[in-house]
Amino acid sequence: MKHRTFFWFILPTLSAMVLFIALPIVSVAIQSLFVENEQVLVVSESCGPFGCKETTTIDAEATARLQEEQPLGRFNGLDTYVNRSHLAFAEVGEAWRSTDTLGEFWGQVSNLPFYRALFFTLTYTAVVTPVVIVLGLAIAVGVNNLPKLLKGPSIFISLLPFLVTPLVGALILFWMVDSDGIIGATIQRIFDDPSLSLKASTALTWTMLIVYGVWHTLPFSFITFYAGLQTVPEDTMEAAKIDGASKWQRMIHVVVPHLAPLMSFVTLMLLMDNFRVFEPIVSFKAEAHATSLSWIIYNDLRESGNPLYGSAGATSMMTIVGVVILLTPVLIRTWRNFNRKAH
Amino acid sequence: MLLKRLAAASVVSGLMCSSAFAADCGPEGQSIRILASDFPAIRAVVDQARANCGGAAAEFTANHTTEARQVMNAALTPNPAEYTSVILANATLTQVMNDGLVRPLNDLVDKYDIPQHLLITVDGDVMAVAFMANSQHLFSRQDILQQAGVDSIPATYEEVLAAAEKIRAAGIMEYPLVMNLQTGWNLAEVFNMLYLGHDGEFFEPGTAEPAVSSEEGIATLETMKALVEYAHPDHLTHASNETQGLWESGQAALAVMWGSRGSPILDDDGASEAVTSNTILSAAPTVGGGSTPAATLWWDGISIAANVPDADAEATFAALTSALTAEMVAENNDDAVWMIDGFEPGPAAAGVAATIRGGARPYPMIPQIALLHAALGSELTDFLKGNESAEKALADVETAYRTSAKEAGFLN
Numbered sequence: 001m002k003h004r005t006f007f008w009f010i011l012p013t014l015s016a017m018v019l020f021i022a023l024p025i026v027s028v029a030i031q032s033l034f035v036e037n038e039q040v041l042v043v044s045e046s047c048g049p050f051g052c053k054e055t056t057t058i059d060a061e062a063t064a065r066l067q068e069e070q071p072l073g074r075f076n077g078l079d080t081y082v083n084r085s086h087l088a089f090a091e092v093g094e095a096w097r098s099t100d101t102l103g104e105f106w107g108q109v110s111n112l113p114f115y116r117a118l119f120f121t122l123t124y125t126a127v128v129t130p131v132v133i134v135l136g137l138a139i140a141v142g143v144n145n146l147p148k149l150l151k152g153p154s155i156f157i158s159l160l161p162f163l164v165t166p167l168v169g170a171l172i173l174f175w176m177v178d179s180d181g182i183i184g185a186t187i188q189r190i191f192d193d194p195s196l197s198l199k200a201s202t203a204l205t206w207t208m209l210i211v212y213g214v215w216h217t218l219p220f221s222f223i224t225f226y227a228g229l230q231t232v233p234e235d236t237m238e239a240a241k242i243d244g245a246s247k248w249q250r251m252i253h254v255v256v257p258h259l260a261p262l263m264s265f266v267t268l269m270l271l272m273d274n275f276r277v278f279e280p281i282v283s284f285k286a287e288a289h290a291t292s293l294s295w296i297i298y299n300d301l302r303e304s305g306n307p308l309y310g311s312a313g314a315t316s317m318m319t320i321v322g323v324v325i326l327l328t329p330v331l332i333r334t335w336r337n338f339n340r341k342a343h
Numbered sequence: 344m345l346l347k348r349l350a351a352a353s354v355v356s357g358l359m360c361s362s363a364f365a366a367d368c369g370p371e372g373q374s375i376r377i378l379a380s381d382f383p384a385i386r387a388v389v390d391q392a393r394a395n396c397g398g399a400a401a402e403f404t405a406n407h408t409t410e411a412r413q414v415m416n417a418a419l420t421p422n423p424a425e426y427t428s429v430i431l432a433n434a435t436l437t438q439v440m441n442d443g444l445v446r447p448l449n450d451l452v453d454k455y456d457i458p459q460h461l462l463i464t465v466d467g468d469v470m471a472v473a474f475m476a477n478s479q480h481l482f483s484r485q486d487i488l489q490q491a492g493v494d495s496i497p498a499t500y501e502e503v504l505a506a507a508e509k510i511r512a513a514g515i516m517e518y519p520l521v522m523n524l525q526t527g528w529n530l531a532e533v534f535n536m537l538y539l540g541h542d543g544e545f546f547e548p549g550t551a552e553p554a555v556s557s558e559e560g561i562a563t564l565e566t567m568k569a570l571v572e573y574a575h576p577d578h579l580t581h582a583s584n585e586t587q588g589l590w591e592s593g594q595a596a597l598a599v600m601w602g603s604r605g606s607p608i609l610d611d612d613g614a615s616e617a618v619t620s621n622t623i624l625s626a627a628p629t630v631g632g633g634s635t636p637a638a639t640l641w642w643d644g645i646s647i648a649a650n651v652p653d654a655d656a657e658a659t660f661a662a663l664t665s666a667l668t669a670e671m672v673a674e675n676n677d678d679a680v681w682m683i684d685g686f687e688p689g690p691a692a693a694g695v696a697a698t699i700r701g702g703a704r705p706y707p708m709i710p711q712i713a714l715l716h717a718a719l720g721s722e723l724t725d726f727l728k729g730n731e732s733a734e735k736a737l738a739d740v741e742t743a744y745r746t747s748a749k750e751a752g753f754l755n
Contacts, residue, residue, distance in 0.1 A: 035749065046466070047465075049463075049473055053708075056710060076750075085746050303717035304747060305437070
């Protein structure tokens with residue numbers, strides 16, 4: 001295709017991407033470098049039906065004047081990135097100096113909100129991604145080998161978790177694992193421990209979130225691999241059969257290499273999605289035991305009344321950096337494969 | 344003071360004749376646009392305002408949403424603002440006042456003759472007209488307490504703990520207590536009420552410097568730790584809907600819940616007769632030898648946007664205040680603890696009324712309180728899970744607060 005033609009083809013998509021993805025990211029990056037102007041406090045008296053009380057209020061006029069002078073707020077450089085809510089360099093350094101063992105050090109670092117969230121986010125990504133790929137492939141192969149009559153219904157059933165809205169799916173599971181719910185009560189009965197609660201233990205909450213994550217994203221990898229399986233060349237399979245390859249050997253040496261590009265694609269998508277894990281934490285009310293980077297952004301924007309745009313912006317930028325770091329190995333691999341094929 | 348008015352209420356309502364009442368709707372042909380939370384009581388006020396003055400206005404719209412708090416600042420910022428009025432509460436009034444988005448109502452209050460006891464005044468300016476009250480208080484199951492050998496309704500948290508222990512010892516319930524302890528806003532609110540019960544101060548007076556790392560703070564956390572021993576194991580995921588559900592299913596004998604849950608619990612929907620007939624609503628308990636109930640008092644009230652034409656503002660104010668009548672209250676008596684003349688406190692209001700009578704303190708209207716509230720909500724969980732000491736938890740709260748207060752411009 002001529003470069004000129006290509007340019008006109010890509011222009012609508014490109015402009016939409018610049019407008020709705022690139023520019024907002026630039027705006028977020030800029031906002032993350034600023035903090036709010038000083039709030040001018042004055043002592044005043046507030047009265048209501050429950051009596052009067054000395055309190056402070058914001059001097060709206062003085063604060064508005066400051067706002068007019070510096071509409072973006074005060075420039076803060078990268079300070080927001082390194083404060084206690086984020087990378088917490090000072091606190092981490094202090095923990096490093098004041099602790100003797102790695103365990104103690106980790107104990108102090110995991111008390112910091114960003115590292116706590118990062119730890120869960122990475123664990124979630126590291127567990128859910130491979131499990132979903134392996135299970136997805138297994139189910140795809142299984143369904144592919146079913147008699148024709150059963151294929152349709154099994155595909156439909158396997159896709160169901162994907163059709164459920166994440167928030168709703170998580171909420172349903174949350175009710176089921178309640179100590180009065182069907183799963184929670186059954187587990188209590190199996191272990192004969194009436195006080196066993198999935199929601200009260202950190203380890204069980206993590207397990208629950210990861211199981212939910214696998215359940216919810218499995219259909220995506222299943223359906224992609226199932227589509228890929230339809231393109232496995234019959235000749236190669238037959239040749240392998242004649243050479244005496246077992247079912248398992250054909251799977252490992254023919255099917256999996258054939259699906260490799262698809263696997264890179266699925267891995268990319270899963271890494272990106274899992275690193276941004278968010279809905280299950282809210283639906284499962286898991287904040288006490290697990291937080292994620294996306295949850296921190298949500299919390300900064302919601303919980304403080306007047307949103308903390310700087311903090312939320314900084315966490316957003318670091319999430320983007322995190323996604324890029326995670327994707328780099330997969331992207332390099334894909335690039336190499338692409339070049340090999342091109343030559 | 345409020346209670347005296349409540350007592351005088353029935354007399355007033357008897358004197359007023361509903362059909363003869365014609366609302367003064369202020370300037371005609373204006374636009375009235377209301378943003379409000381989604382409570383039956385608030386709907387009642389807004390619907391009454393629509394009935395009174397919807398005809399005189401060119402436009403009357405109301406948006407009832409549970410997300411009101413999240414959108415109100417953004418909605419009031421443009422000129423003209425998206426809404427002419429926001430129905431808000433203590434905490435949200437501070438939130439919009441921080442950005443100077445609501446107007447003083449001094450002239451309007453005089454012109455429309457609003458009773459003094461409804462006015463929320465900040466620094467001499469009337470900023471809101473309150474109409475209903477809410478607070479946390481104690482819910483007890485009389486039958487279970489008696490069965491466990493507890494003769495009186497607990498009046499202090501120490502008695503609550505003793506009663507819970509007796510219920511557990513008698514083998515009736517392993518976890519007799521439910522409280523709204525969900526990590527985040529709810530957990531922090533439990534800290535707030537117990538901290539006020541211990542007579543604690545949130546900030547160094549006149550500044551934004553936090554002061555929760557104090558003796559009272561530690562005592563508060565110790566009380567919380569003692570309470571969660573008897574609380575349902577899932578307490579860190581419990582907010583109002585969950586605690587109400589546990590209560591209605593008869594799985595709890597003692598609860599600290601919002602007064603606004605009194606009426607839904609006592610009605611015949613959701614709970615068995617054995618639960619409703621034995622549920623007693625009483626004042627929030629005192630704590631640590633304190634004399635005032637450990638609770639935060641809340642009001643809901645009317646505010647008027649700053650960035651709207653004066654005529655719209657007046658029409659909105661007139662319409663909404665025209666709804667604050669004894670008739671409206673009489674029709675919706677059990678939906679809220681009304682502060683309006685004509686209210687007859689029923690059993691569902693007993694807890695809030697007793698808490699107010701006990702002199703509980705209001706939720707503080709301090710500009711930076713939301714930041715401290717958020718810090719408490721996220722940093723206290725580790726302590727309740729037993730992972731860190733009370734001192735460390737409070738130190739974490741203060742550093743977390745300082746970090747966000749610096750970003751918000753309250754501290755340098």
